[in-house]
Amino acid sequence: MxxxxxxxxxxxxxxxxxxxxxxxxxxxxxxxxxxxxxxEPMTREQALRALTEDGITACPYCRPDRELGVL
CATH class of the missing domain: 1.20.5 (Single alpha-helices involved in coiled-coils or other helix-helix interfaces)
Incomplete structure (x- = not known):
C-alpha cells in the first residue's frame, strides 16, 4: 500500500x-x-505507616525508609 x-x-x-x-x-x-x-506531602506518620503497615516498598534510590529510621 x-x-x-x-x-x-x-x-x-x-x-x-x-x-x-x-x-x-x-x-x-x-x-x-x-x-x-x-x-499535599505526606506527614511523617503517614510515611511510616505506609512503609510498615501498608506494605509499600520504599524507593531504592532516595531511600526514605533510611531517613525515617525504618530498616
Missing part, C-alpha cells in the same frame, strides 16, 4: 500521527500538573 502513496502523502500521515501523539502528551502533562498543584 505504501508504494501507492506519494512521499508527500506519507509525510502528511506521519505529521498527523505526530500531532495526535503531541495532543496526548499535552493532555497528560496538564493532568499531572493539575494533580501536582493540589497534592
Amino acid at each position: 505504501s508504494e501507492n502513496l506519494s512521499r508527500l502523502d506519507r509525510l502528511r500521515i506521519v505529521r498527523e500521527w505526530q500531532a495526535y501523539q503531541l495532543g496526548r502528551t499535552d493532555r497528560t502533562i496538564a493532568e499531572l500538573e493539575e494533580r501536582e498543584a493540589t497534592a
Whole structure:
C-alpha cells in the first residue's frame, strides 16, 4: 500500500500521527500538573505507616525508609 502513496502523502500521515501523539502528551502533562498543584506531602506518620503497615516498598534510590529510621 505504501508504494501507492506519494512521499508527500506519507509525510502528511506521519505529521498527523505526530500531532495526535503531541495532543496526548499535552493532555497528560496538564493532568499531572493539575494533580501536582493540589497534592499535599505526606506527614511523617503517614510515611511510616505506609512503609510498615501498608506494605509499600520504599524507593531504592532516595531511600526514605533510611531517613525515617525504618530498616
